[in-house]
Amino acid sequence: MNFNRLAAVARKEIIQILRDSRSLAIVVLMPVTLMLLFGYGVNLDLKGLPVYVLDRDGSQQSQDLLKHFQASSYFHIARVVNDYPTIARALDDGSAKMAIVIPWNFSQRLSEGGPVEVQALVDATDDNTANVLIGYTQAVVQGYSSEVQTTWLNQRGQQIQPAPVGVQTRTWYNEDLESSAFIIPGVLALVMSVIGAFLTSLTIAREWERGTMEQLISTPVSAMEIMLGKLAPYFVLGMFDVVLCAVIAIYWFHVPFRGSFVTLLISSAMFLVVVLSLGFFISVLAKNQFAASQIALLITFLPAFLLSGFLFAIEQMPIVLQWITRILPARYYVSVLKKIFLKGTATAMLSADLIPLAVFAFVLTLLATRAFHKRLT
Amino acid sequence: MPEANYSVVVENLGKRFGGFVAVDGLNLKIPKGEVFGFLGPNGAGKSTTIRMLCGLLKPSTGRASVAGFDVGREPEAVRQNIGYMSQKFSLYNDLKVIENLRLFAGLYSVPSQLLRQRIDWALEMSNLRGQENLITGTLPGGWKQRLALGCAVLHKPPILFLDEPTSGVDPISRRQFWDLIHHMAEAGVTVFVTTHYMEEAEYCNRLALIFRGTMVALGTPSELKRDSMKGELLLVECDPLGPAVEMLQSAPGVLDAAVFGNALHLVVQDSAAAAPQIHAYLSERKVSLRKIERIRPTLEDVFVSVTTVRGGAAEVNS
Numbered sequence: 001m002n003f004n005r006l007a008a009v010a011r012k013e014i015i016q017i018l019r020d021s022r023s024l025a026i027v028v029l030m031p032v033t034l035m036l037l038f039g040y041g042v043n044l045d046l047k048g049l050p051v052y053v054l055d056r057d058g059s060q061q062s063q064d065l066l067k068h069f070q071a072s073s074y075f076h077i078a079r080v081v082n083d084y085p086t087i088a089r090a091l092d093d094g095s096a097k098m099a100i101v102i103p104w105n106f107s108q109r110l111s112e113g114g115p116v117e118v119q120a121l122v123d124a125t126d127d128n129t130a131n132v133l134i135g136y137t138q139a140v141v142q143g144y145s146s147e148v149q150t151t152w153l154n155q156r157g158q159q160i161q162p163a164p165v166g167v168q169t170r171t172w173y174n175e176d177l178e179s180s181a182f183i184i185p186g187v188l189a190l191v192m193s194v195i196g197a198f199l200t201s202l203t204i205a206r207e208w209e210r211g212t213m214e215q216l217i218s219t220p221v222s223a224m225e226i227m228l229g230k231l232a233p234y235f236v237l238g239m240f241d242v243v244l245c246a247v248i249a250i251y252w253f254h255v256p257f258r259g260s261f262v263t264l265l266i267s268s269a270m271f272l273v274v275v276l277s278l279g280f281f282i283s284v285l286a287k288n289q290f291a292a293s294q295i296a297l298l299i300t301f302l303p304a305f306l307l308s309g310f311l312f313a314i315e316q317m318p319i320v321l322q323w324i325t326r327i328l329p330a331r332y333y334v335s336v337l338k339k340i341f342l343k344g345t346a347t348a349m350l351s352a353d354l355i356p357l358a359v360f361a362f363v364l365t366l367l368a369t370r371a372f373h374k375r376l377t
Numbered sequence: 378m379p380e381a382n383y384s385v386v387v388e389n390l391g392k393r394f395g396g397f398v399a400v401d402g403l404n405l406k407i408p409k410g411e412v413f414g415f416l417g418p419n420g421a422g423k424s425t426t427i428r429m430l431c432g433l434l435k436p437s438t439g440r441a442s443v444a445g446f447d448v449g450r451e452p453e454a455v456r457q458n459i460g461y462m463s464q465k466f467s468l469y470n471d472l473k474v475i476e477n478l479r480l481f482a483g484l485y486s487v488p489s490q491l492l493r494q495r496i497d498w499a500l501e502m503s504n505l506r507g508q509e510n511l512i513t514g515t516l517p518g519g520w521k522q523r524l525a526l527g528c529a530v531l532h533k534p535p536i537l538f539l540d541e542p543t544s545g546v547d548p549i550s551r552r553q554f555w556d557l558i559h560h561m562a563e564a565g566v567t568v569f570v571t572t573h574y575m576e577e578a579e580y581c582n583r584l585a586l587i588f589r590g591t592m593v594a595l596g597t598p599s600e601l602k603r604d605s606m607k608g609e610l611l612l613v614e615c616d617p618l619g620p621a622v623e624m625l626q627s628a629p630g631v632l633d634a635a636v637f638g639n640a641l642h643l644v645v646q647d648s649a650a651a652a653p654q655i656h657a658y659l660s661e662r663k664v665s666l667r668k669i670e671r672i673r674p675t676l677e678d679v680f681v682s683v684t685t686v687r688g689g690a691a692e693v694n695s
Contacts (some may be wrong), residue, residue: 012472019471098569211467215525218431218461219484221452374452376433 005221009229013203017233023199031191031241035248038187042311043128046132050078052087052096057281059107065118068144069100074136076362091123097120098133110148174256174343181256184249185337186310189330190301191245192268195238195277197300201292203230204283217374227372231276235269238276242268249341258344267350270357271333275300277364284371304330309338329360384409384536384567385430386687389439390424399425399660402439407583408571409535412562414581415571416680420494422590423571424464427540430569431461433684444536457485460529466521466569468528474505477513478527486619499527502557519550531568537561539570543577551623556582575677586680593683596678601658605679609648613641614668615656621655621664633685642672644682 017023051069055062069075078096081087090096101119109116120137124130153160174181207213216226246264249255279296286292304310307321308330314322327329331355339345380386387405391398400422407413415423425497427635428434431445434454441448444458444622468477478496487495503523513524529537543551555577558568570581578584579598586594596603615621622641625634630651633644645651657667
C-alpha cells in the first residue's frame with residue numbers, strides 16, 4: 001500500500017465530486033429532503049379526521065354527544081347533514097372518513113333509561129385507520145355514556161361506584177407517542193444507503209464506461225489503493241450526513257437523543273463501510289452506470305425502506321420475511337439507531353446489533369476487494 | 378543479441394475470447410530505443426496485443442516480457458516501467474490539465490522533489506504551457522492526445538505503448554505528435570505504436586503487419602516494400618477507369634487490381650512480360666490506355682497484397 005498513490009486517487013475523486021453539482025446536491029439536499037419528507041409527510045398519528053354527522057334527533061342530548069366528539073383531537077366534524085345520500089357520497093369521495101348517525105329517538109330513549117345505539121359508518125379502505133377510528137369512537141361514546149350514568153345516579157342520590165379494575169399507563173421512550181420520533185432515526189439508514197451504495201456504484205461504473213479505468217489500471221496503482229482512494233471521500237461525506245441528519249432530528253424535530261454520540265458515529269461508520277463496499281462490488285460487476293445504480297437502489301435502499309424495521313415492525317412481518325431481514329445490514333443499523341435515539345441503550349447492550357454489522361462490514365469489504373481486479377475482460 | 382537488450386520479447390503470444398481468436402501465435406523482439414509500428418485494420422488484434430503487453434489482459438497462450446518482466450506473472454513491475462495511452466482518450470475530462478498531470482504523477486509515485494520539474498517538462502513537451510487551468514474536456518483533439526502522452530511519460534518510462542494515438546486527430550496535429558514520438562525515441566525510449574494509418578507507418582523504424590490476429594509481415598518500411606509484395610506493381614492510367622478495374626481483376630496474369638486515385642495499381646508476376654499483354658487486353662475491350670509503368674509499391678500496396686493472399690480483402694484506411 002502506497003499512501004501517495006492512494007492520496008492521488010482520493011484527491012482526484014474529491015475534485016470530481018466538488019465539480020459535479022449533481023453529486024454535491026445529492027450529498028447535501030438528499031438528507032434534508034428525506035428528513036423533511038419523513039418528518040412531516042409520513043405521519044402515522046391520526047388527528048383531525050373528517051367526520052360527517054346526521055343528527056336525526058336534534059336534541060340537547062345529541063348535541064352533548066357531538067360536543068364530546070368535537071372535543072377529541074382525533075375527530076373533526078366537517079359537516080352536519082340532513083340525509084343519508086350525502087353521507088354516502090362523502091364517504092365515496094373521501095371527504096369524510098366516518099359518519100355518525102344519531103337516531104330520531106335518541107333523547108327519548110335516554111330519558112327512558114336507555115339503551116340506545118348511535119351508528120358509525122367507517123371508511124375501512126385503510127384497515128388500520130378504520131380500526132383506530134372505531135376504537136376512538138367507542139372511547140368517546142363510552143365517556144359520554146358514563147357521564148349520563150353519573151348524572152342519573154346523582155339525581156337518585158346514589159354515589160357512583162368506582163370500577164373495580166383500572167389501568168395506569170406510562171409510555172416509555174417515546175412519551176408523547178409521536179410517530180416522527182419512531183420514524184426519523186431510521187431515515188439515517190436511507191440516507192447512508194443512497195450516499196454509500198448509490199453514489200459509489202455510479203463513480204466506479206462511470207470509470208469503466210468512459211474508459212478512464214483502463215488508463216488508471218495501466219499505472220502501478222494497486223486495486224486496494226484504487227478502492228480505498230475512491231471510497232474515502234464518500235466515507236467522509238457519509239459521516240458528514242450522519243451528523244447533519246442527527247442535528248436535524250434533534251434540533252428541528254426534537255427527537256430525543258438519549259444514547260452515546262460516539263456509538264452513533266461508530267455504528268454509522270460500520271454501516272457506511274457495508275454500503276460503500278456493496279456499491280463498489282456492484283459497480284465492479286455491472287460496469288455500467290445505469291445498471292449499477294438500479295441494482296444499488298434495489299438491494300440497499302428498498303430493503304432499508306421496507307424490511308429494516310424503519311417503518312414497519314419486523315415482529316409483525318410473516319416469519320419468512322423476518323428470516324430475510326436477518327441478512328439485511330440495514331435492519332441492524334435501524335435497530336441501533338432507534339435504541340440510541342429513543343432508549344439510550346448502553347453501548348455494551350447493543351452488541352446483538354453491532355456484532356452482525358461488524359461481520360457484514362468485514363465480509364463485504366473482503367468481497368469487494370476480491371471482486372476488483374486490475375484486468376480488463 | 379542477448380535478451381536483456383530487448384525491451385519487448387513476445388513468444389507465441391495468443392488471446393482468445395470464448396471461441397474467437399483475437400491474437401494467434403505472435404512472435405516479436407523489439408530492441409531498446411526502437412519505434413515499432415503495429416499496423417493493421419480495425420479488429421485485427423492490435424489493441425488486444427498491446428493490452429496484453431501492458432498487463433491489462435491475461436494472455437491465453439505463450440508469454441511476453443516487457444522491460445524484462447513477465448506480463449502474466451509480474452504485471453505490477455511491468456506497469457512501473459511503461460507508459461500507456463489507450464485507444465480511446467481516457468484522461469479525466471472533468472479535471473483541469475494540471476490536475477490530470479498531478480494525478481498521474483501521484484499514481485506513478487513521482488518523488489515530490491521531482492514533481493514540479495516533471496510536470497513542467499511534460500507541459501513543455503506537450504506544448505500545453507499556459508493551458509494548465511483549462512478543463513481537459515474542452516481541449517481540441519490534438520491537445521488531448523499530447524496531454525495523454527504527457528501523463529503517460531511523467532515517470533520517464535523506458536517503454537511507451539501507444540494504441541492508435543492519432544486516430545481522430547487532424548493531420549497537422551498528427552505530424553506534431555509523431556515529432557514527439559521521435560524525440561522520445563532519440564532519448565532512448567522504446568515506442569510500440571499501433572496505427573491503421575499507412576503514412577504513419579512510414580515513420581516507424583520497424584513494422585509488423587497484423588491481420589486477423591496473425592502477423593503477416595515484419596520488417597523496416599523499405600524492406601517490406603521491397604520484399605513482401607507477391608509480384609511486381611504496375612501503374613495503369615486508362616479510361617474509363619471503373620470498368621477497366623473489373624476487367625483487369627479477371628485478366629490473365631493479373632494477381633490483383635485496385636483503384637488508387639485516378640489510376641490503377643496492378644499486381645503481376647513479371648511486369649516486363651505483363652505490360653504488353655495488358656495493353657492488348659485493354660485495347661481489345663475498347664479501353665484507351667494512357668500510361669503503363671512499373672512503380673515501387675507503397676506500404677498500402679504491400680498491405681493489400683499480403684492480406685489478399687490470405688483471402689478476403691482487408692479494409693484499409695489511407
